[in-house]
Amino acid sequence: MKFTLNKPVIYVARDLERTLGLPVTTKGYYIISNYTAFANSLAKGHKNVLLIKNTELLDTRELLVHAKTINFIKKIKNPQVLVFKNTLAIEKICQENGWSLLNPSAGLASEVEEKITQVQWLGNLKKYLPPFEVKIANDVKWTGKKFILQFNRAHTGSGTILVENKEQLVEVQTKFPNREVRITKFISGPMLTNNNVVWGNKVLCGNISYQITGLKPFTGLPFATVGNDWALPHKILSSTQKKEYAKMAQEIGIKMSESGWKGLFGIDVICDEKTGKLYLIEINARQPASTSFESILQSIKSASGTTIFQAHLLALFGEKNTNDNLVTINDGAQIVQKILSEKKPINKKVLLLNIEEFCKNGLNIVYYENYKLESDWLRIQSKKGVMEKPGITNSLGQDIVFFVLANLSGKRLSKRYASDRVAAIITKNTKILLMKRTRFNKEYFVLPGGTVESGESLLQALNREIDEETGLKIIVSKRKPIIIKISGRKEYHFYINSFKGEAVLGGEEKEKNSMENNYQLIWEDISNLKNIDFYPASLKDKIFKK
Numbered sequence: 129m130k131f132t133l134n135k136p137v138i139y140v141a142r143d144l145e146r147t148l149g150l151p152v153t154t155k156g157y158y159i160i161s162n163y164t165a166f167a168n169s170l171a172k173g174h175k176n177v178l179l180i181k182n183t184e185l186l187d188t189r190e191l192l193v194h195a196k197t198i199n200f201i202k203k204i205k206n207p208q209v210l211v212f213k214n215t216l217a218i219e220k221i222c223q224e225n226g227w228s229l230l231n232p233s234a235g236l237a238s239e240v241e242e243k244i245t246q247v248q249w250l251g252n253l254k255k256y257l258p259p260f261e262v263k264i265a266n267d268v269k270w271t272g273k274k275f276i277l278q279f280n281r282a283h284t285g286s287g288t289i290l291v292e293n294k295e296q297l298v299e300v301q302t303k304f305p306n307r308e309v310r311i312t313k314f315i316s317g318p319m320l321t322n323n324n325v326v327w328g329n330k331v332l333c334g335n336i337s338y339q340i341t342g343l344k345p346f347t348g349l350p351f352a353t354v355g356n357d358w359a360l361p362h363k364i365l366s367s368t369q370k371k372e373y374a375k376m377a378q379e380i381g382i383k384m385s386e387s388g389w390k391g392l393f394g395i396d397v398i399c400d401e402k403t404g405k406l407y408l409i410e411i412n413a414r415q416p417a418s419t420s421f422e423s424i425l426q427s428i429k430s431a432s433g434t435t436i437f438q439a440h441l442l443a444l445f446g447e448k449n450t451n452d453n454l455v456t457i458n459d460g461a462q463i464v465q466k467i468l469s470e471k472k473p474i475n476k477k478v479l480l481l482n483i484e485e486f487c488k489n490g491l492n493i494v495y496y497e498n499y500k501l502e503s504d505w506l507r508i509q510s511k512k513g514v515m516e517k518p519g520i521t522n523s524l525g526q527d528i529v530f531f532v533l534a535n536l537s538g539k540r541l542s543k544r545y546a547s548d549r550v551a552a553i554i555t556k557n558t559k560i561l562l563m564k565r566t567r568f569n570k571e572y573f574v575l576p577g578g579t580v581e582s583g584e585s586l587l588q589a590l591n592r593e594i595d596e597e598t599g600l601k602i603i604v605s606k607r608k609p610i611i612i613k614i615s616g617r618k619e620y621h622f623y624i625n626s627f628k629g630e631a632v633l634g635g636e637e638k639e640k641n642s643m644e645n646n647y648q649l650i651w652e653d654i655s656n657l658k659n660i661d662f663y664p665a666s667l668k669d670k671i672f673k674k
Contacts, residue, residue: 131438133157135445137230138201139210142187144170144179145494145507146212146415149423149437152177158204160197162186166494185497188212192221201227210444213237213414230444232389237413240384240393243310244280246411253383256376256408258398260312266305270294276312279304288351290314317401318518319409320361321353323394323416323436324377325454327443331381333374334436335422335457336361338515339396345532345570347466349502353396355463356418358425359513362458365399372406373397380411392419392440415440421462421509426455428511461514463525465506465532467498468568474499475538482541486531489615506532516665523665527615529570536568549619550590551577552602553610553671554627559651560671561598561631562662566646572661573652575621586620596635598649601628610670621667 133156139147140160144167147159152174161167163179171177178200180191188211191197201207209222214231222229239245244262247254268277274292277300281287291297300309319339325332340346340355347354365373377395384393394416396409423435433455434442442449483493483506494507514525521529534541552575554561562573578593580586587604594602605623612619637647652660657668 133441134447135206135208136204137208137210137441138204140188140191140197141212142185142191143496143504145420146417148420149435149440158200158207160191160200162191164495164497166496189215189217189221192218198225201225208445210441230391230441232391232413236387236389240387240389240411240413242280243278244308247310249387250383253379253408256380256406258313258315258407258409260310262308262310264305265301265307265309268297268301268309268311270297274314276314278310278312279307280310290350315398315400315407317399318360318364319353320365320373320397320399320406321356321394321416321418322373322377323392323419323422324381325392325436325439325443326381326385326389327439327449328390328446329382329385330449330452331378331385332436332439332452332454333377333381334454336365336370336373337418337422337461338364338518340461340463340515343463343519343521345465345468345529345536345568346463347502348468348569349466352466352502353417354466355461355514356421357461357513357515358422358457359459359461360515360518364518366404369399369404369406376406376408380408384413389413390446391444392416392436394418418462421460422457424509425457425460425511429457430455459513460509460511461525462507462509463514463528464504465508465535466502467500467505468502468536470499470501474505474535478538478540479535482531482535485541489527491528506535508532520659520661521665523614526572526663526665529572533567533570546617547579547581548586548617549577549579550586550593551575551619551621552590552594552624553621554594554598554600554602554624554631555654556651558654560654560657562650562652563597563637564646564648564650566648568644572663573650574663575667576649577621587622590620590622597633597637598631599629599634600631603627610667612664612666614664619664621671 136156138158141147144161150157152170159177161179162185163181167179171179180194180196207227208230209227210230211218214234214237216234219234239249277289277291279287319341320336321339322336323334335358337356337358338360339353341353342350343354380395392415394412398407398409419437423437426435434451436454487493492509496504498504508528512524514521516522531541563576565572576594576597580589594600603625605625607623610621631649633647633649641647662668
């Protein structure tokens with residue numbers, strides 16, 4: 129059944145993809161956003177989309193007061209304005225222009241989201257928070273255990289500090305001695321999130337995703353959210369934990385409904401890796417960033433079911449709720465590469481060529497013309513999950529990592545896959561020889577080896593590469609090598625019967641070695657392979673399979 133709007137909706141957003149919870153072709157759906165190459169590629173030929181050109185990207189408030197926006201909205205009868213995140217300034221602009229704003233109160237959103245006022249608002253539901261205290265910064269004492277310190281306004285990684293030593297605490301106290309802070313026990317474990325809709329007196333719970341947080345090289349901030357994976361929760365959560373999560377979301381949603389909220393909100397939850405207990409970390413009183421892509425994945429799975437964004441609009445309109453369930457998904461992911469340096473120029477020509485090449489793998493990539501540190505640069509979307517386990521990518525995720533590393537280095541992606549690769553499986557008692565790599569603060573591990581040069585046989589290339597990289601003289605086993613195909617390139621992984629010498633880094637790897645592009649030979653416990661970011665991921669289970 130085709131989704132229809134009873135009233136015209138005008139979504140005003142800084143980034144066009146925030147609005148893509150509905151197709152651009154939906155009747156009665158209007159979009160106002162910034163002009164970018166990506167936005168233009170989607171909006172070209174659609175008169176219901178207004179893209180505003182400016183030397184710098186305009187935020188939602190700036191878009192709303194732009195003369196072109198005002199003239200555009202004047203032509204629409206009974207306009208209903210929708211924004212990604214409401215503010216008091218946006219409310220004032222809409223009121224002055226006589227526009228109906230669909231979003232709930234900005235004041236309520238702040239009360240629910242901000243870390244100090246949230247405690248008071250939660251009331252009895254603060255039982256879901258990890259152990260915490262609210263104090264004046266100067267009154268906080270160092271106890272020898274690391275903890276999380278948050279100011280009232282702390283979102284997406286900024287304003288949230290992991291205090292690991294007394295010096296860090298003193299630094300905060302020196303800068304903000306009289307500021308109120310929330311001190312929370314540090315809990316280690318996977319972060320989870322989901323989008324929910326308050327629709328009348330009901331709460332519709334969306335799909336749980338693993339929240340990709342602080343993953344390098346995508347961000348330099350340890351608490352910054354860079355993506356979502358809808359496949360992983362089904363591998364790491366028990367049915368009991370899923371029910372506990374849904375109960376938490378329901379109770380928070382009911383509390384929001386009683387406070388006057390309607391439409392979308394999200395919750396971030398951490399699963400204690402020691403006890404398995406779930407704790408509430410964050411409430412997002414707004415449209416969460418993953419909404420649009422979750423809705424797209426839901427639309428792909430079911431053309432007739434209700435998506436999270438459709439439910440959001442129906443709830444804001446006050447339509448009668450006749451559906452208690454949203455489309456269920458258990459796969460798909462998106463991940464965002466942030467700007468890591470304001471100093472290093474972006475090679476746009478190489479970037480666009482790499483995007484064109486990489487999209488052939490069935491991925492969707494959004495390029496943002498941003499230049500500010502830790503702002504969005506690339507958004508990569510997949511119908512399949514990208515995480516093998518918390519903090520570790522699977523084979524598809526590894527392909528994405530190498531894609532962004534190529535772009536960060538300003539290099540063509542195709543060069544990586546120009547020749548086949550050979551590698552050696554060298555073991556000593558309970559250990560295996562690995563090359564530890566660090567690029568743009570991203571650590572990963574590979575077997576020693578390299579590309580096959582023109583005119584070489586596989587074994588000639590293997591002996592040469594191992595001699596150059598490690599100094600070892602190897603005798604290759606007669607066992608068949610493990611062959612893995614990655615983006616058209618074959619990788620041959622040979623078992624080694626024995627070797628002579630001591631493993632010492634040499635060759636090009638030693639010459640190119642630096643802090644930003646680091647090579648290090650290590651003997652790793654074989655039993656620990658499952659816990660490290662080992663490339664390629666699909667090789668892990670095959671190496672020691674009998």
